[in-house]
Amino acid sequence: MGILNVTDDSFFDGGRHLALDSALARARQLVAEGADLLDIGGQSTRPGYVEISEAEEISRTVPVLRALAAEFPCLPLSIDTYKPAVAAAALAAGAHLLNDIHGLQGPGGPALARLAAESGAAVVIMHHDPELRETPDADPLPAVLSWLRRSLDLAAVAGLPADRLALDPGIGFGKTQPQNLALLARLDAFHALGQPLLLGISRKSVIAHVCPGLEPGERLEGTLALTALAVSQGVQLHRVHDVQANRRAALVATALAGVRASL
Numbered sequence: 001m002g003i004l005n006v007t008d009d010s011f012f013d014g015g016r017h018l019a020l021d022s023a024l025a026r027a028r029q030l031v032a033e034g035a036d037l038l039d040i041g042g043q044s045t046r047p048g049y050v051e052i053s054e055a056e057e058i059s060r061t062v063p064v065l066r067a068l069a070a071e072f073p074c075l076p077l078s079i080d081t082y083k084p085a086v087a088a089a090a091l092a093a094g095a096h097l098l099n100d101i102h103g104l105q106g107p108g109g110p111a112l113a114r115l116a117a118e119s120g121a122a123v124v125i126m127h128h129d130p131e132l133r134e135t136p137d138a139d140p141l142p143a144v145l146s147w148l149r150r151s152l153d154l155a156a157v158a159g160l161p162a163d164r165l166a167l168d169p170g171i172g173f174g175k176t177q178p179q180n181l182a183l184l185a186r187l188d189a190f191h192a193l194g195q196p197l198l199l200g201i202s203r204k205s206v207i208a209h210v211c212p213g214l215e216p217g218e219r220l221e222g223t224l225a226l227t228a229l230a231v232s233q234g235v236q237l238h239r240v241h242d243v244q245a246n247r248r249a250a251l252v253a254t255a256l257a258g259v260r261a262s263l
């Protein structure tokens with residue numbers, strides 16, 4: 001999953017692709033590098049982000065989605081939003097998937113679930129529970145699994161079939177860095193929930209926690225290490241800025257996993 005941020009304040013590439021021509025050029029690059037789908041976001045959710053209006057978010061994302069749907073009719077498109085009005089506009093413009101950082105448990109969760117159920121869209125349910133940080137010494141895994149089960153129940157109540165759902169452990173959202181590392185070390189435990197897994201760790205601060213002082217532009221190697229680790233634990237979807245490099249790392253890790261399984 002290639003990341004296409006049409007924002008002015010994302011932590012890595014904010015402001016680079018706000019103009020439509022620039023966004024489309026970036027999308028073409030991601031596709032050329034091997035992206036299987038694109039995730040378009042108009043609202044930054046980095047730490048300390050400033051929330052923009054629904055109208056502004058729509059004005060940033062819908063023209064990009066329309067243009068990409070026309071140019072790449074077979075390419076799945078995701079909208080990274082937690083706002084139902086934005087999601088509805090994005091689906092009308094050609095999006096196929098809703099990527100909700102609040103995992104259907106935010107204020108717009110019920111409306112997003114109904115919208116996905118009625119439209120046939122898929123949904124990425126991401127864990128984002130700030131209360132987790134209040135118990136920094138406890139094992140975070142049981143609480144994260146329980147929270148995601150609750151999201152799956154909400155999806156089922158809304159009529160969303162399980163085959164249109166993927167789960168994201170939400171690395172970097174409402175967690176301490178030790179909690180992030182504890183979850184990354186046991187990604188395979190999330191398979192117990194029975195859904196495909198998506199991981200978004202591209203250039204995140206957890207890498208700088210391990211390698212102090214690294215700015216986002218210096219975190220590619222750490223991202224590749226985490227992608228390889230995730231592949232070895234069966235993670236199927238990888239949300240990344242650097243598609244070609246991560247794809248190559250994933251291919252090598254997949255090959256090694258296949259060899260190990262045959263021994």
